[in-house]
Amino acid sequence: MNSFGRAQHNESVSNAIITHDLGKTYGDRPIVRNLDLRVPEGCVYGFLGPNGSGKSTTMKMLLSLVRPTSGEVHIMGRRMQRSTRRSILGGIGSLIEAPPAYGHLTGHENMRLVQRLLGLDQGQVQRAVRTVRLQEHLDKRVRDYSLGMKQRLGIALALAREPRILILDEPTNGLDPAGIEEMRRLLRYLAEQGITVMVSSHLLGEIDRTAQVLGILGNGRLLFQGSREQLFSRSTPDVLIDTAEPERATTLAARWSAVREGHSVRVPGVDQAATARLVSHLVQGGVPVHGVRRQEQSLEDVFMDLTGGRGL
Amino acid sequence: MGAVRAEFLKLKRSLSLVVVIALPVMAVVTGVANTLFSGQQPADGWHTLWLRVVVFYGLFPLTVGLAVLASLVWRVEHQGGNWNALMGRQVSSLRVVLAKTVVLTALALALQVVLVGGVTVAGKVAFDLPGFLPPRYLLVSLVIVVACVPVVALQSALSMVMRSFAAPVAVALPGAVAGVFLLMAGPSALSMALPYGLVGRATQLGTGAFADGGGVGAASVILLITAALGLTAVVVAGATAVLERVDVR
Ligand SMILES: Nc1ncnc2c1ncn2[C@@H]1O[C@H](COP(=O)(O)OP(=O)(O)OP(=O)(O)O)[C@@H](O)[C@H]1O
Ligand SMILES: [Mg+2]
Numbered sequence: 001m002n003s004f005g006r007a008q009h010n011e012s013v014s015n016a017i018i019t020h021d022l023g024k025t026y027g028d029r030p031i032v033r034n035l036d037l038r039v040p041e042g043c044v045y046g047f048l049g050p051n052g053s054g055k056s057t058t059m060k061m062l063l064s065l066v067r068p069t070s071g072e073v074h075i076m077g078r079r080m081q082r083s084t085r086r087s088i089l090g091g092i093g094s095l096i097e098a099p100p101a102y103g104h105l106t107g108h109e110n111m112r113l114v115q116r117l118l119g120l121d122q123g124q125v126q127r128a129v130r131t132v133r134l135q136e137h138l139d140k141r142v143r144d145y146s147l148g149m150k151q152r153l154g155i156a157l158a159l160a161r162e163p164r165i166l167i168l169d170e171p172t173n174g175l176d177p178a179g180i181e182e183m184r185r186l187l188r189y190l191a192e193q194g195i196t197v198m199v200s201s202h203l204l205g206e207i208d209r210t211a212q213v214l215g216i217l218g219n220g221r222l223l224f225q226g227s228r229e230q231l232f233s234r235s236t237p238d239v240l241i242d243t244a245e246p247e248r249a250t251t252l253a254a255r256w257s258a259v260r261e262g263h264s265v266r267v268p269g270v271d272q273a274a275t276a277r278l279v280s281h282l283v284q285g286g287v288p289v290h291g292v293r294r295q296e297q298s299l300e301d302v303f304m305d306l307t308g309g310r311g312l
Numbered sequence: 313m314g315a316v317r318a319e320f321l322k323l324k325r326s327l328s329l330v331v332v333i334a335l336p337v338m339a340v341v342t343g344v345a346n347t348l349f350s351g352q353q354p355a356d357g358w359h360t361l362w363l364r365v366v367v368f369y370g371l372f373p374l375t376v377g378l379a380v381l382a383s384l385v386w387r388v389e390h391q392g393g394n395w396n397a398l399m400g401r402q403v404s405s406l407r408v409v410l411a412k413t414v415v416l417t418a419l420a421l422a423l424q425v426v427l428v429g430g431v432t433v434a435g436k437v438a439f440d441l442p443g444f445l446p447p448r449y450l451l452v453s454l455v456i457v458v459a460c461v462p463v464v465a466l467q468s469a470l471s472m473v474m475r476s477f478a479a480p481v482a483v484a485l486p487g488a489v490a491g492v493f494l495l496m497a498g499p500s501a502l503s504m505a506l507p508y509g510l511v512g513r514a515t516q517l518g519t520g521a522f523a524d525g526g527g528v529g530a531a532s533v534i535l536l537i538t539a540a541l542g543l544t545a546v547v548v549a550g551a552t553a554v555l556e557r558v559d560v561r
Contacts, residue, residue: 009530014452035396049500060396060559060560063399063400065396065399065400065559065560066560067559068486082556082557084403086402086403086404086405087402089400089401094396094397094400095393095396095397096393096396096397096560098392098393098396098398099392099393100392100393100394100397101392101393101394102394103388103391103392104324104325104326105321105322105324105325109321109324113318113321113322114318116314116317116318117314117315117317117318117319117401117403118401118403119314119403128528154393157397194414197419236315242506247491312460
């Protein structure tokens, strides 16, 4: 096997989901464009984007619920399309847009339904229910469930078949902070079990610390894909200079677009070399520099940068 | 088949069970009331009673009832995330379509059982008829149920494609009217090719109404059953192809 072949092989083994140049156009409106997703096996992949950026549409294409206008989807090394979808879907649990379940039936009846439908055993159903901690509420009709309980039941229904991949579209939608925290724990736990979890959200804070890999969508394009650390390193945080003479320092550093901020001066967009030049300029100008530091940057800031301020 | 067993589970607490009981009971009560108000005993005993109840029932109410049942059975799939879940599982499109058709056929059978029971009770209680409903009406009942299958398959397909509850029922009504006109025009291939016409024809079997000769001959039974099965196969194949092709919204 040549090295190219091996590389390809490795790629398909370590990535549970791969897309090539995936695109969807409704009418003449491109909704998703040139998407090259790489979702590594056994991780939590956070799929982020503002409302209407195309997250649900993309996930529907991954499941072949919607046929792409262009490009390809590969799941576990197999091409996903209409002719292959039903067999590939056997290994995927999904929850798209709204939690499924029949409102006139109880949680228990809904679980039994999927058990019959997919020929599952009692143990698989019980494990799924225990994983989402729903065993207390199984005798209630689903229409009387809270939204959080519906989301958990939806995940239990998707989990019961013991899938290798879980695709969850905004599972934290409508949950309170405690519910969101519980969902985070659940997603981490599932990934520890070796399940590849792809989870979308329009709220960064909901999944930032849960996801090992992030994919950020804006206007149907993939703006970023990689780890949290890579995301941070991509944008340059502001430099803050502490000084006893902020007024003079701001004037001196005017060509770096410095702004005064209390007892310090904020200078945006300067890389390491520029920072060195800036500090030396200030020192030569007689400004007493007490400290130079980088602003702690929240993921929100980075996200806003990437999405051109449309984020969150 | 797991998909079929799952379908039956969805009937729990469903309005479809009310339809299955109320519709035939209403047909029986209407037929009995008409006879009682006319002040006469059914001239030809069980035969007259059957004719008064079942022929009218077969012209409109049955078709509309089947259409309502199909809409009820599909309604839950169009709610919330259920459609995405339905299409996001490994269960094939053919199985999805077949499971719905099977459960609707079971409901059509239940309709007929309630109808036969109602006619029997009415004959004994309201008119004190001798003996019991002649067995040939049980054979006719079986043919009626088989003739319901292409109708439920077609209505199921319509309710699958249309999210609206009422729209497929609104299609069934002119369908039933067209079926009646075709039957009034006499026996024709066209009336057998239209599911609504076929089910109307089956309910007239042995009554002498419209194009019926009044007997229950092997030839007409076999023709009805063959036509019903053929139509069902075509409709199921079509519905499966559609479900396989369409994208979710
Ligand atoms: N079937 C469709 N026909 C036409 N336009 C559609 C269709 N489905 C989605 N769109 C459009 O595609 C765009 C992306 O929709 P999508 O639901 O994928 O976004 P999203 O990222 O999931 O948003 P949200 O956070 O609100 O769920 C929207 O502008 C939407 O109006
Ligand atoms: Mg969405």
